[in-house]
Amino acid sequence: MKKIGLRILAALALTLLPLVGSAADDRHSSPQAGTRTYAQNYKDMVLATCIANAYTNDKNAAIDAGSSVSALRDWTYYDLEKSPDAIKSLVDVYLARDYHNPLVESEMKGVRFDFLKCLDMYHSKELDVLTKRMVINPKRTYRQDNPPPAKPK
Numbered sequence: 001m002k003k004i005g006l007r008i009l010a011a012l013a014l015t016l017l018p019l020v021g022s023a024a025d026d027r028h029s030s031p032q033a034g035t036r037t038y039a040q041n042y043k044d045m046v047l048a049t050c051i052a053n054a055y056t057n058d059k060n061a062a063i064d065a066g067s068s069v070s071a072l073r074d075w076t077y078y079d080l081e082k083s084p085d086a087i088k089s090l091v092d093v094y095l096a097r098d099y100h101n102p103l104v105e106s107e108m109k110g111v112r113f114d115f116l117k118c119l120d121m122y123h124s125k126e127l128d129v130l131t132k133r134m135v136i137n138p139k140r141t142y143r144q145d146n147p148p149p150a151k152p153k
Helices: 002-029 038-054 059-074 083-095 102-107 114-122 125-134
Strands: none
Touching: 038 059, 038 083, 038 114, 038 125, 083 114, 083 125, 114 125
């Protein structure tokens, strides 16, 4: 009797496994930005903008970051008129900073710490203030405002 029960459980598990796998695959094969708040997506978009600007000489990094900026725009609800200039200004201020690390610079000349500058901007009070000023409905998400269509029965 135990063998039959185990076989049924095993068969059930094998039947359900593709369903569990596909849900996990969907979660890992598509961006999660639609489920994050507009405020978080805005901050992520500003960070991606900083990275794209910092690495304009690295074509692949700039293209990847720039593509991410474009995608994040689709999942963010903000002041489209005023925000681009404000983002550019904030990014320019942070990338113009002159960071030094004598230990690193003694081994590698020309290190600019641009990624660190972008991270500092990302965690800054200035970005928090800009986000509050530009983002409309900051605690809402794209998915809340644009639910997927119901599946036909």
